Amino acid sequence: MLSVEAQKPPKGKWTTPPFDPRFPNQNQTRNCYQNFLDYHRCVKAMNRRGKSTQPCEYYFRVYHSLCPISWVQRWNQQIQDGTFAGKI
């Protein structure tokens, strides 16, 4: 039960965002924001090419895990209103 293999998550199942070497320090604000942007950019690009947005799900899972719910709600509201400051 305590072997290394048994403690690894089952292959392919989502647990939690892995360590991202682009954001190695205490301040993870950019990690959350970058993945939020990347998700929306990915969806926009895939839709433009008529492809499935399934690969974009990774970015969704990461920002959903990392970003506070209130931030996500605020940004989604801004996107709807057309006032979101990021480039998507």
Place this chain on the structure above:
Amino acid sequence: MAYPYQLGFQDATSPIMEELLHFHDHTLMIVFLISTLVLYLISLMLTTKLTHTSTMDAQEVETIWTILPAIILIMIALPSLRILYMMDEVNNPALTVKTMGHQWYWSYEYTDYEELNFDSYMTPTTDLKPGELRLLEVDNRVVLPMEMPVRMLISSEDVLHSWAVPSLGLKTDAIPGRLNQAILTSSRPGLFYGQCSEICGSNHSFMPIVIEMVPLKTFENWCSSML
């Protein structure tokens, strides 16, 4: 948790806190030894009739009391740096939990799978059950699985707060607009208490943190029951 007439740190719950505890013992011992030596020398100076008014140089003793402090400082610095680097090791957390500071309560979000979030208010003193701790108990505790690295992301919805749990060696500021990461690993199950550590208004002293570390199965059952 803290207990009356406590002199030292609370019992360590995480491996890092154990290291910090031992380092503190080591350094404090050095400090006591130096202070005792100095006080002894001062008392000797004040209680002797011997004098020596023609001292010109003292090369040998000057060398010793330069080299010896340097060695002592190295003996303090090396363990300190070792722990510092240990705290920054890359580890892959098994779970991510967000905590947002508000005036005057904490809210917790577990969004790896479903969206589970709840507020954690202090239990008023008038509502305490017998045996509960005054100003430390909350209505909804943060339940976490033990013996697994957990990523805590700490932020605030209004003013500065600070999320602190002494027995885990954690204190991380909650800053609005910023997401601060702290990694938490508990070696044992139990209840671990902390208090808000950044002045945030009238009820700053009344927004405690209680972590309940449980085995993984219990944690999974708790998650299902909270959803």
